[in-house]
Amino acid sequence: MANTNLRFRAATQDDISVLKQLIESAFRAEDSREGWVGNSQLAAQFSIEAKNIKSIIDNPESLFLMAGDANDTLLGTIGASKSSPNGARLFMFAVDPQCHRSGIGKQILTYAEDYCRREWGSKVLGLNALSNRENLISWYMRRGFQKTGVTTPFPLEEFKDLDLPDDLHFVEFEKAWTSSYDDNPATQPTTGACA
Numbered sequence: 001m002a003n004t005n006l007r008f009r010a011a012t013q014d015d016i017s018v019l020k021q022l023i024e025s026a027f028r029a030e031d032s033r034e035g036w037v038g039n040s041q042l043a044a045q046f047s048i049e050a051k052n053i054k055s056i057i058d059n060p061e062s063l064f065l066m067a068g069d070a071n072d073t074l075l076g077t078i079g080a081s082k083s084s085p086n087g088a089r090l091f092m093f094a095v096d097p098q099c100h101r102s103g104i105g106k107q108i109l110t111y112a113e114d115y116c117r118r119e120w121g122s123k124v125l126g127l128n129a130l131s132n133r134e135n136l137i138s139w140y141m142r143r144g145f146q147k148t149g150v151t152t153p154f155p156l157e158e159f160k161d162l163d164l165p166d167d168l169h170f171v172e173f174e175k176a177w178t179s180s181y182d183d184n185p186a187t188q189p190t191t192g193a194c195a
């Protein structure tokens with residue numbers, strides 16, 4: 001295991017194929033953490049279109065943050081968009097499966113929170129997770145995200161061949177700050193380790 005000091009930058013159009021590859025491999029990966037993936041057959045079907053990644057990169061109010069090693073090899077990413085004057089949303093959060101559980105996810109989330117607060121003045125951050133991913137949900141809650149009480153439907157009709165819970169839905173979360181980033185920056189993230 002080698003320590004990994006992450007280097008962050010915004011993705012450009014040159015990064016679209018490597019982003020697609022990393023996001024799809026992360027979401028499709030098997031993971032023995034109980035309640036982390038939810039349903040592995042559903043996860044295995046995950047895909048994202050290059051044109052959707054491109055539109056996020058092209059939009060001045062959204063981006064993919066790339067977390068790389070010293071050689072700029074991509075280890076993880078997260079999408080962020082400014083959703084209102086005070087709010088931002090995080091999505092497509094993914095870490096290279098070979099690096100899962102090494103603290104890289106925590107570092108990326110902390111960096112993304114800081115980015116939205118510093119660059120966009122965000123006071124509230126939103127994200128969602130599938131309702132059957134209990135441990136992932138607990139992990140977000142340990143990171144300070146709280147359930148808003150709002151849920152978003154999951155398109156069960158598109159996955160009739162899978163054995164999914166009838167009440168599967170997305171759980172919406174928010175994390176809010178009362179002080180500005182300058183008054184209260186996040187603590188320095190710890191260094192992750194990746195095989």
Ligand SMILES: CC(C)(COP(=O)(O)OP(=O)(O)OC[C@H]1O[C@@H](n2cnc3c(N)ncnc32)[C@H](O)[C@@H]1OP(=O)(O)O)[C@@H](O)C(=O)NCCC(=O)NCCS
Pocket residue numbers: 026027033092093094095096099100101102103104105106107128129130139142
């Ligand atoms: C979600 C994701 C980005 C997290 O990245 P990560 O690098 O694995 O996360 P971290 O290493 O920072 O956090 C690890 C958590 O896993 C758990 N964990 C770590 N080691 C573990 C082990 N040996 N056994 C069981 N659980 C373990 C712990 O809960 C730990 O959090 P804690 O320190 O607060 O207890 C990553 O799992 C991923 O890419 N998943 C696929 C895509 C996805 O589902 N994205 C989120 C959509 S909502």
